[in-house]
Amino acid sequence: MEGMTSASSALGSPMRHDRLLSALAAWQLPVEGTEPLTGGLNSTTWLVRAPGGVRYVAKLADTADAAAFAGGLRVAARAGRRGLAGGAPVALPDGRLAAELPEGVLALLEYVPGTVPDAGSPHDLRRLGAVLGRAHRLLADAVDDLPERLRWPWPWASARLREVPMPPHVRRAAAQVLDEAREATPLLRLGVVHGDPRLDGFRLSGGSSALDGLVGWDAVLHAPLLYDVACVAVLTRDTPRALRHVLDGYRTVDPAIVRDLDHLDLFVRLRWAVTAIHVAGRIARGALRGVSGSPEDNEAGLARAYAGMRG
Structure with a gap:
């Protein structure tokens, strides 16, 4: 959202690309690269590319919004279990759905393919x-x-x-x-x-x-x-x-x-x-x-x- 290698932290200061990669290492998954995604009222998101064409979405929310963010992760997980593609969270090795960082709260989500609806269709x-x-x-x-x-x-x-x-x-x-x-x-x-x-x-x-x-x-x-x-x-x-x-x-x-x-x-x-x-x-x-x-x-x-x- 704020360029190819940075995004807003909880108070608008940039999160460096190397810092994002370091945070994503907690999931113990191989990462080939990231790029920012647009949209999001209360969060910043990146597309995360893994080997073999696998994709995820990393989402960073403000610390002040952590409780609501956690509730949304639980709901998305439930939606996925019931057959709705909702971008369910990928759990950390210890079972947590998100990592707390100085910059905010970071989650790694399943990537949901598809096209955005055309408002004129x-x-x-x-x-x-x-x-x-x-x-x-x-x-x-x-x-x-x-x-x-x-x-x-x-x-x-x-x-x-x-x-x-x-x-x-x-x-x-x-x-x-x-x-x-x-x-x-x-x-x-x-x-x-x-x-x-x-x-x-x-x-x-x-x-x-x-x-x-x-x-x-x-x-x-x-x-x-x-x-x-x-x-x-x-x-x-x-x-x-x-x-x-x-x-x-x-x-x-x-x-x-x-x-x-x-x-x-x-x-x-x-x-x-x-x-x-x-x-x-x-x-x-x-x-x-x-x-x-x-x-x-x-x-x-x-x-x-x-x-x-x-x-």
């Missing part, structure tokens, strides 16, 4: 929706993989709103949206959600659609299933009719999602509230991971999030 978007619905179905009981604070009604969000410095008007707007979403809970179905289902997290197989995957589980949460749909709505907001095609695919796996859609606008606002909380936290920590490296980008992101919460 109704066919791709329907496949994306089907993968999301399948993930929700397969991980319905995975809540035990997550720490209590990440489970609905999200103690983590209340704590962040109390503790993270942010403009008062942003704090008030986020608190109001969170309260409204909690009040709607009795009308909605809960489950484990991906939390950040960007298009570049989906992998469409060149073969059977049963091999399609969803990677990047470091933002995983327990929440109303509608939250992931709202995330897709936000992330595809510049593509006309994209959400309609995604929902067409989702309904092939879970037709009951239509009963939740009356609350979609509220959960779109909740997605923006979550974005505001995360961006405010990055500003407070001086963290630049996942953005271009400019503090102004974080400030602009906070302004966008506030506008989104206002509808």
